[in-house]
Amino acid sequence: MEAVELEKTFEPKIVGFLCKWCSYAGADLAGTSRMKYPPNLNAMRVNCSGRIDPSFVLRALASGADGVLIAGCHPGDCHYTNGNLKTLRRFRLLQRMLDQFGIERERVRLEWISASEGEKYARVVRGMTEGIRSLGPLNWKTTMEVVA
Amino acid sequence: MTKPKIAFNWASSCGGCEIAIFELGAKIIDLANKVDIVFWPAVMDYKYSDLEAMPEKSIDVSFFNGAIQNSENEHLAHLLRAKSKLLVAFGSCANLGGIPSLANTSNRDQIFANSYKETPTTENPEKTFPQSKVQKNEGELTLPEFYNTVKTLDQVVDVDYYVPGCPPVGEQVSKVISQFVEGELPPKGAVLGASEKSLCHECKRVRTDRKISKIVRSYQIIPDSQKCLLEQGIICMGPATRGGCGSICLDANMPCRGCYGPLSKASDQGAKMLSALSSMFDADSEEDIQRLADSVPDPLGTFYRFGLAGSLMRRTKQ
Numbered sequence: 001m002e003a004v005e006l007e008k009t010f011e012p013k014i015v016g017f018l019c020k021w022c023s024y025a026g027a028d029l030a031g032t033s034r035m036k037y038p039p040n041l042n043a044m045r046v047n048c049s050g051r052i053d054p055s056f057v058l059r060a061l062a063s064g065a066d067g068v069l070i071a072g073c074h075p076g077d078c079h080y081t082n083g084n085l086k087t088l089r090r091f092r093l094l095q096r097m098l099d100q101f102g103i104e105r106e107r108v109r110l111e112w113i114s115a116s117e118g119e120k121y122a123r124v125v126r127g128m129t130e131g132i133r134s135l136g137p138l139n140w141k142t143t144m145e146v147v148a
Numbered sequence: 149m150t151k152p153k154i155a156f157n158w159a160s161s162c163g164g165c166e167i168a169i170f171e172l173g174a175k176i177i178d179l180a181n182k183v184d185i186v187f188w189p190a191v192m193d194y195k196y197s198d199l200e201a202m203p204e205k206s207i208d209v210s211f212f213n214g215a216i217q218n219s220e221n222e223h224l225a226h227l228l229r230a231k232s233k234l235l236v237a238f239g240s241c242a243n244l245g246g247i248p249s250l251a252n253t254s255n256r257d258q259i260f261a262n263s264y265k266e267t268p269t270t271e272n273p274e275k276t277f278p279q280s281k282v283q284k285n286e287g288e289l290t291l292p293e294f295y296n297t298v299k300t301l302d303q304v305v306d307v308d309y310y311v312p313g314c315p316p317v318g319e320q321v322s323k324v325i326s327q328f329v330e331g332e333l334p335p336k337g338a339v340l341g342a343s344e345k346s347l348c349h350e351c352k353r354v355r356t357d358r359k360i361s362k363i364v365r366s367y368q369i370i371p372d373s374q375k376c377l378l379e380q381g382i383i384c385m386g387p388a389t390r391g392g393c394g395s396i397c398l399d400a401n402m403p404c405r406g407c408y409g410p411l412s413k414a415s416d417q418g419a420k421m422l423s424a425l426s427s428m429f430d431a432d433s434e435e436d437i438q439r440l441a442d443s444v445p446d447p448l449g450t451f452y453r454f455g456l457a458g459s460l461m462r463r464t465k466q
Contacts, residue, residue, distance in 0.1 A: 055419035058460040088434070089426040092441035097422060100253070100448035102465030144462045146255070146296045 012066040012132035014041040021079040023071035029118030037122040050083025067107040152208040155187035159214030159221035164315040165239040171318030215241040216299040220292035229305040240314040242301040245457025249298040252463035314407035342392030359430040388421035418451035
């Protein structure tokens, strides 16, 4: 009975781009501290959140992700001085363009998570998973095929 | 030696690509001597039945301009693919969807409502909308079916070569056509008549600090004709756009609007332009960054002006 119930609930697929110096270490801390958070986010390590090209976010969404998290060091803490500021500049404009595409703001988020903030990482993943679960699947492939 | 057989066709487009062929000027007479034009509905009288009657693969090369927005466009794409040895996506619309694919921010019902009801100059008291079939005393009348989503040519059929531009510039058209006539062709899938470097690479304007502190639209200022337009606050698509057009818009002191499309190695022109533009924002605080981002007019329509259908996202959600 329980298995059937589980199949019915929608499990969001979230792609996470985490910077190596802060947020990925924060995610590691959440894990080694045995904090509980949902397994819906697939974390990908990048050297700096400034490496995240907007096309990575679009490709993730177009290929079936329900949400994308970009996480980097707090402003002022960037290992490369100001990579995270570059991320912020891109992200604010990207948000406006995603609004035009009809993608809810809850689905694509930018968070500052330091290496000591394992708890924040777990909270962000929990919040995003629940938020996207209530929005439902994005199903961009279906959106693209509305031909007739 | 028999002359190569060539066809031209237009689908959902403005006709500018046909004019681009006429930019050959007097050379068009040389062209007519070298090739056999077997199908060109914009210029000569042909019926689709003439095309249907041709044997498979009997046309050497077909130049197809225009996007796929209705069932007639799609039918012609399949038909020309079957009848041609080589099929070329000619111009921005066939390559990436072009201006018509901005319709992908809308859908058929909204477009019909706007065109046949809401525009101030429209008088339509009987609420007549285009139908794909209608029964009359004389029999059934049909119109092509209008699609919700505009597609690029290669989203519908296999394409051999791509010639970008809205329209492709005359000089490049002449080079491309002679490439086909001489049979000097790169591997399948190549982009012809354009450069492999961005427009900035061939732009003669001077760049200094690569910073933007205020976004302006081209009607608001008279830009300095020697300096980079982006640095003057005008959104110029140069960094995210393939060169090869001869930077004609920039020579007229107007910004590049991106018609040559993304470079071969870039996955998405709009995302690349968004990245290039926002990276130039001269702002460090949250508020200043937000203010600059909010001042960009219509990001989607600006960054995907010529290529929404061919982009990663292809359309907006309805």
